Amino acid sequence: MKRIGVLTSGGDCSGTNATLKAIVEEAYKNNIRVTGFLEGYNGLVNDLAIELTPMQVSGILQRGGTILMTSRCEEFMQESGFNKALNTLKEENVEGLIVIGGDGSLRGAKKIAEAGILCVGIPGSIDNDIYGTDMALGVDTALNIITDAIDIIRDTASSHKRAFVIETMGRESGYLALMSAMASGAEAVLIPEIDYDIDSIVKRLKSEHERGRKYSIVVIAEGVKKTQEMAEKLKVEAGFDTRLTILGHIQRGGNPSVFDRTLGTRMGIKAVQSL
Structure with a gap:
């Protein structure tokens, strides 16, 4: 050749x-x-x-x-x-x-x-x-970027007693969401491979909030298509001051x-x- x-x-x-x-x-x-x-x-x-x-x-x-x-x-x-x-x-x-x-x-x-x-x-x-x-x-570079971003967001979440819903890439695979949630200690994670009852998750986070938890981090893969719904329910039903962050293309680049x-x-x- x-x-x-x-x-x-x-x-x-x-x-x-x-x-x-x-x-x-x-x-x-x-x-x-x-x-x-x-x-x-x-x-x-x-x-x-x-x-x-x-x-x-x-x-x-x-x-x-x-x-x-x-x-x-x-x-x-x-x-x-x-x-x-x-x-x-x-x-x-x-x-x-x-x-x-x-x-x-x-x-x-x-x-x-x-x-x-x-x-x-x-x-x-x-x-x-x-x-x-x-x-x-x-994959590894993206995971490091996502985990760093969640760590940074956690600083703001804890300072303002907020709930943050963070969306990662992953249309049909929840690998990035699951691994980054585990690595960052998120309170909940939703991935497309598994069906979830959002109401039960919101109920659990509300209960933890009432017992003294000052903030919550929820990581969602984009393929779940429930990021906005989760943010709204945390605000309306759980009483959190809620923010939504879509990480987007920042996950792809970088050294x-x-x-x-x-x-x-x-x-x-x-x-x-x-x-």
Whole structure:
């Protein structure tokens, strides 16, 4: 194998640049050249190719995001767009492809593999919802960011005797919400995998409030879709001075944790070796 390709697709996550650095350096050790495709599958469809060298990936390990940029490409899922992607791989003399991304991105990699191109997928998703892997890229960094945010919010909650309802990312997976709630000592957590009786939770928090608890922290995964309802019930039924905080995209960015840097490095090396 003389040349491989790599792209980053779907939502960005910290640790991706560490993975790219490892891929390029491991490839060059084995006399393999690397083509990077910009903007995910859009780069395959429209031939947005660049040469990646060890010099170009020097100093990116500690950076969040992805130097290749990312996007979601509907055209790739259509037959015409998919054929253009295959033609790009042929024109660029790419013999094997590494795809870094979440569930949808890896389904795209599977489709390319079924067309006869050697393909390796690296799981990258802060939701940690990818089948077959215990820990995806970006999860640990996101958890650290969320836990730090909850710790900071707790200072205000305790100072003003308030209840805070905090929403994390996670449409179908409650991993971030559950783990951060455990790590921060939240009083309650709601995740999409488990049905909850909100009224009973509010009743419990109200009882604790009446017994002297001065504040409460409730963490909810976005997929539960009950963040606003919980905030209203804590205010109206439990008597809390309630605030709602949606952490949003702050969870995705930031310098990767030590765990994500080393995980990305190990996965990048293994991906090249697997090709």
